[in-house]
Amino acid sequence: MRQLTRCLIASLLSLAHVPAALAAPTDLMIAPSPLTAAASRIRAVDLERLGNDLARAGLEPPPRIDVTLIPETDPRAADVPRWIVGLALEPADIVIFPERVLPYPYDSIQSVFRHEVAHLALAARAGGRDLPRWFHEGLAVAVDAGWGVGGRLRLLLEMTGNPVTADLARLFASNNEPETAQAYGLSAALVADLQRRHGAAAPGAIAARVAQGISFARAFQLETGETPDEAATRAWTTYRHWTMWVSVGTSQTTVWGAILVLACLAFIARARRRERRRRQWDEEEARDIEID
Numbered sequence: 457m458r459q460l461t462r463c464l465i466a467s468l469l470s471l472a473h474v475p476a477a478l479a480a481p482t483d484l485m486i487a488p489s490p491l492t493a494a495a496s497r498i499r500a501v502d503l504e505r506l507g508n509d510l511a512r513a514g515l516e517p518p519p520r521i522d523v524t525l526i527p528e529t530d531p532r533a534a535d536v537p538r539w540i541v542g543l544a545l546e547p548a549d550i551v552i553f554p555e556r557v558l559p560y561p562y563d564s565i566q567s568v569f570r571h572e573v574a575h576l577a578l579a580a581r582a583g584g585r586d587l588p589r590w591f592h593e594g595l596a597v598a599v600d601a602g603w604g605v606g607g608r609l610r611l612l613l614e615m616t617g618n619p620v621t622a623d624l625a626r627l628f629a630s631n632n633e634p635e636t637a638q639a640y641g642l643s644a645a646l647v648a649d650l651q652r653r654h655g656a657a658a659p660g661a662i663a664a665r666v667a668q669g670i671s672f673a674r675a676f677q678l679e680t681g682e683t684p685d686e687a688a689t690r691a692w693t694t695y696r697h698w699t700m701w702v703s704v705g706t707s708q709t710t711v712w713g714a715i716l717v718l719a720c721l722a723f724i725a726r727a728r729r730r731e732r733r734r735r736q737w738d739e740e741e742a743r744d745i746e747i748d
Contacts, residue, residue: 484521506570515577562600588625
């Protein structure tokens, strides 16, 4: 993956970007691409709102964002697993594959863009120093769309045992999409609990300490008074208590049956939204072709 990232960066730097019309202060540049409808949707993202969401997390929006949209017919797409729809490449590049089916936690191309911008902002806040993947992904989910009902249901279905942060690293390292989705859910829960207990800007404050040369684990402890694994245990306990409380009035089979039904309904609703959005995108692409 690191070799792929270096290749993509080289490809990105070789492309000429054209400016998109948007409000300051972020300078958004989108490379020429046949995916004009996807480019239009990214231009339509409310950057002021995105900047406010980043500020609440203790981050600043990148001064410049270079976006490359890669169609599936592009040879570069073949080198990237199909369940990856976006990549953030420090300090300012974002690569998006708009034609791919959007996996959890994304809901739209705009969601992918917001998610990847959050990665760039967090990396800049840390001064380019290493941060755990779970911290990056949990924060990006929080900035993009927050941790909603669908994410909570996924966590209740997927969480077993008492995972620690090392388990999240293992899940993220897997090439198995379900395990990666589980890692996203656990990370989102952990960061959501961190922000609930220590303030929305806690992630930015931790990253700022890392930028000073402090290790992540130490920076986390200085800012929160607990280690990352202690925070993870506290976060998981919150949801176990919820399931135990519900179990008081009914059998475990009934509880999990209800959770499965709710999860299926959430999945169906999400799939229908995606299908409607996909049809809309196809219509937009067809209109663009007719105009050309």
